[in-house]
Amino acid sequence: MKYEFNRIERKWQDRWAKENCYHAETGGDKPKFYALVEFPYPSGQGLHVGHARPYTAMDVVARKRRMDGYNVLFPMGYDAFGLPTENYAIKNHIHPAKVTHDNIANFTKQLKMLGYSFDWDRVVDTTDPKYYKWTQWIFLQLFKKGLAYKTSMPVNWCTSCKCVLANEEVVNGVCERCGSEVIRKEKSQWMLKITEYAQRLIDDLDQVDFIERVKIQQKNWIGRSTGAEVTFPTTQGDDLVIYTTRPDTLFGATYMVLSPEHPYIARWKNAIGNWDQVTAYVEAAARKSDFERTELAKEKTGVKLEGVAGINPVNGKKIPIFISDYVLVSYGTGAIMAVPAHDDRDWEFAKKFGCEIIEVVQGGDIEKAAFTLKDDTGIMVNSDFLNGLTVKEAIPVMKKWLEEKGIGHEKVNYKLRDWVFSRQRYWGEPIPLVHCDKCGWVPLPEEQLPLLLPEVSSYEPTDNGESPLATMTDWVNTTCPCCGGPAQRETDTMPQWAGSSWYFLRYMDPHNDKALASQEALRYWGQVDWYNGGMEHTTLHLLYSRFWHKFLYDLGVVPYAEPYHKRTSHGMILGEGGEKMSKSRGNVVNPNDVVAQYGADTMRMYIMFIGDFEKAAAWSDNAVKGCKRFLDRIWNLAEQVTPAEAYGKENEALLHKTIKKVSDDIENMKFNTAIAALMTLTNQFYDKGVNQAEFRTMLQLLSPFAPHMADELWERFGWEGMASTSAWPAYDESKTVASEVTIAVQVGGKLKTTVTVATDSDQDAVLAAVTAEAKIAKLMEGKELVKVIHVPNKLVNLILKPKA
Template identity: 60%
Template sequence: MAKTYDPKNIEKKWQDHWEREGVFQAKLDPSRPKYYTLIEFPYPSAEGLHVGHPLSYTAMDTISRKRRLEGYNVLFPIGWDAFGLPTENYAIKHKIHPRAVTEKNVANFTGQLKMLGFSFDWSREINTTDPGYYRWTQWIFLKLLEHGLAYKAEMPVNWCTGCQVVLANEEVVEGVCERCGASVTHRNKEQWMLKITAYAQRLLDGLDTVDFIPQARTQQRNWIGRSEGAEVDFFVKDSDRKLRVFTTRPDTLYGATYMVVAPEHPIIEEYRDRIVNLDEVRAYREQAARKSEFERTELSTEKTGVELKGLTATNPVNQKDMPIWVSDYVMMTYGTGAIMAVPGHDNRDWEFATKFGLPIVEVVSGGDIAKEAYTDIEEGILVNSGLINGLKVSEAKKKITRYLVEQGLGEAKVNYKLRDWVFARQRYWGEPIPVVWCDRCGCVPLPEEELPLVLPDIENYLPGDTGESPLAAIEEWVNVPCPKCGAPAKRETDTMPQWAGSSWYFLRYADPYNAEELASQEALDYWLPVDWYNGGMEHTTLHLLYSRFWHLFLHDIGVVKAPEPYQKRTSQGMVLGENNEKMSKSRGNVINPDEVVAVIGADALRLYELFMGAFDQPKPWSTEGAKGCRRFLERVWRLRGMLRGVGESEDLRGALHAMIKKVSEDYERMKYNTAVATMMAFINDVYAKDAITPDEFRILLILLNPVVPHITEELWEITGGQGHIYQQSWPQYDEGALAVDEVEIAIQVLGKLKSRILVPAAATEAQVRELALADEKTLAAMGGKPLRRFIYIPGRLVNIVI
């Protein structure tokens, strides 16, 4: 009894025990129901974990442990997303090989995670930089290539002036590089691309079949950005060339007074002989290309542009002449790279027309186009619009589109904001792309049996300022015979982007060391899909969408059964520093879990992670608050001294079963903070009473166990529990025990609380009314006035209106 709570020893003891006994190793067993819980596998950075990481892990560990106690065969795996720029940059700076950096970081992370006692199945640990793993990343790429979903294209791409690499659109944040913060400009480069746009509609439709938190669903929908409209051909005067545009407002076609093309639009070079002010146009184009993303979005509120003098288009419905302009407010990468400008009914066009003195025509009545564009689509009525005059916008859209189709002038069209995925980095630390370039055969995929194409060891992995990968400098690796014809050929030297390995890792966990297949059919069929995936909101539009795309593709080629990989997706809120700011090294507010565990122990840290606040909201760390959780565990520890009696005691029975219900439900809803609060309140009751029976105590330990597994196992053992907690079953509550004999009813008079009375739980409204109107305080508050209305909310309150 004198034994004090010593987390250091207890935690090590149980971690060793679980590992030795293989308690959390998932075994394929079709006779048992499976449950697959997943956290986003960490990127092993040099900094190690901060206290934000364990939030998601503790939450899903809690679910995983609860599921096991509920009888499920749980797969809760862990691995490393270890390719990527930060490691490479660190390696360059400290002159250590990225592989060595990775090994060191993984060892550090492993120690930190093990210290926290998560019930990961470490026997399935994977690492994206392991050739046995990336062999299958490369295999999937070859399959994508085979099915026409990987292609090379000359693209204006984002060039990071700091990292000297091409960035995906998603890596450009507010015009600067997401990683290094340097400015981003445009460059043309041959890039490997993945045709995710071919899956846009299915990725959108799939969202209706899965259980994602609404914010994630909405963000993906917006990112995919479906919009319905029409493509319309405009004739270029004195030529047979058509200029095709996309519009969501074909109803405003009669109001189109000029056209605008993107600076990169091919029509400029095609008609260079006819463009009178070609020099001016080219200068504008160069200036636009030089602009960084930042200047193009943040700073340029003012529209710019140049007229293509010498070219004129004709409006196909009213034959009017329309000047053609070039402006960077039109994007080459969306729609057709050209628009019909309807300044009367589009804000951007209105602004542009106003600045350059172009005509503004009203074709939808209801606004005042002299002041601003009228963009309403509910009320407006078409005017000045030939065959669609008098119609509402929705009707006009349909009719004009039908007309355009009949006349061969255009067609209905759906566009997506989603763009193809730039699938290449000019860096060393990534999966080599398994293709060879042959002068005779062109692009030749490596035969599958030659996989993995191993990343060669290399002396100098500094990126070249030519924009080429360091691999290009390794002659003996680059020069190979063509797999098809045997002639001298060269390997692709770009590597895959960081998102490659993480796009399918959850499949590999099913069968992590299979050398024959990505994973066995049996294992995939049994374990997939992931039942519950928790991760950060920042991955909603990148990782989550990319991995859904790959999974859908793998479904199409028969590798996985279900189209969607994740049945349920939730997200944690960010853990902020004690000063309420985002935790970061530069702000100096990073809290290291090692130090926290050294002071209060892993269980107290885990408890505090969940108790800190609402799981899905951002919340600041508080070291004082964390210490409070340690205090609570001390209180749990001392319950041993209060063990007396047998069975379930009469006075705790209601609270006990209410606790079982509340905790069970709150864990499922990720309301961990209130689940913990309920258990704290229960223990306060026990302290007030100074007694708890062994049965009650054991139920409490099981409820606490998913959050604080070490202390509960230890207490179970030293108080003589049978076996171990991980061998027990999740407790069920007894509905009958929740019923009470008497309830307290609040009495309001005119909506203000004046009194409280105790009534039998079974009391009828008439009985409650009688008791309430006999209550002294109530009568005093009524002041002798007659009762006008009596409102009774059963079991809760009455409101007396006088």
């Protein structure tokens, strides 16, 4: 009987769709389970094996949970707004809506090809006006609550894409998407006050079951620190406010550094004696990305402001002020104090520019390098009233002194910046605001949503960096909803992150036209029970979606403060040899090719067997063939199955052990070892034989991994329903250990035979069984038993010597 995987897989995919096997019903008596994978960006390249790893993993989990008796919501959708589609549309003169439609159709075909058990009735597409109506609605609520605001700020500007990039979209100084140079540019941008939620985003990590490295990345990105804000007077009469985590080192502050964008620089133009040098440096800094500017290994550059100085508030000393590009105006106050004796970067800068270095914590050679004491036991020196105190003692003393003098106060600071929420591009959600000279920024009435993205003749970004929508005067010019006077629509669009920040909620009730989801659906499905996604999205999507969800919780829209109960992450799939897959290397694996040659079940099986799910793993064509051979063995084993309705004695223990192993391994995402257990079971069936009851259980355990084969063989045996909809097999803990065990019998350390004894037999029982063996009895003739070495359930070694 030949394993015709192509025919079999098409048959069962059609059958599952016809019978709507994976439909999730809101409500009912079954316990609910919401399994989620990050929805893909439907690019022209189609599905790749990097998608297949997390999708297959969560499909395995979802399939098992259905068999466990859960009402499972396992949805899929498309994150379809964004730059790649727009850039492709510009290059090929195809409307991005058409590009998106075609890409989604291709992705859907590929996902169905792999047999994923998604509820296809719940598909969402972020470019669908019925969806982005609610993205716009959420934005309006943020605006009305003061959490969306517009401000002018320096941004990362891609010289090719001609749009603003988030810091995370700039890699090694170039655009992550197109590889072009990124410069700094002043732009008016819509911002979201995610910083208002910074502490809650940290604290509430205690409420969720995220793997530790995800929690660590979230906390590091938010970057909470406790220190002091201190006011430094200047010779120009203006005060500079700095933030420091080490106020105990103020007596060692010997110079200050401002960001090149600091507003005081322009204010001090007439006082700065080297203005030309300063402006040249400011212009050069504007051409660098934040990454380039803050890279620790780069050479320190800067310009001293001639004619202006700062004043150290703790001792009244004048100290020089520099501008340097390693200080960002977007972080802290855009000004820092420098303590070169105790900070490596400050020390390098001070040595280069000849600044004074004063040791204030005893313990290093400041002429050779700065040193930073990592504990609180260092003793303060050269610090007036702090002398002799430990660092731990000095910090609160200095904070109190600053408070009493009115020149500083304790401050909690975060590295997290407000979210830049506008793009000067076409392919994104229109921002539903208008600007009126009389009323300012005014939201559209909610009943006018969605504000549709209009048709444009050209998607090219404008030369001045404005959105292509800015040229559409008929669309731009409108009336103010507040006063009825003339107004202009906002022409910026939302970033791709907008639609992905709440999509998991829409899955709960995707066709609702009255709300983003009904309260009934939101209460029933509640938190996402298990969310798997890439580590690369830990600091952006995960943070943004948690922020939006918390905001909706505060509005009373959703019933939980955290959107996801559990979050796991997967490792990358690398090319053969361990290199990253890329077109240039010619090592990209197309899932279509694998399925055509070996079948979807082989692809699924291999992608789960490839290695530790959380770690990167290299693709191997030979290992794919190995998984195909394993499935062939199961297929051929079906012809050897004997009739029986109960487990046989020889296989019973291993079956119970395998059920337990596979059950636990799926829940712990140890898919490779679960498959290894199935391979071991298959080997035993070939060795010991297999009956129908045993083979039935095996197909149930196989079903989450290779559902097409499992359902086909299930049907061929005439069993009711399908393997994929049957109940997950139970195991008896007491039967996971065999009642009998075969142990090795050695004489003088050399293997002579084996015997079968009761599991956990004591030494006397084992010795009785061994000495009853004819071969051993013969060897013992004329010999004296000197010693017995017994390793329970493993071996027994008899030490003999001739009788005297």
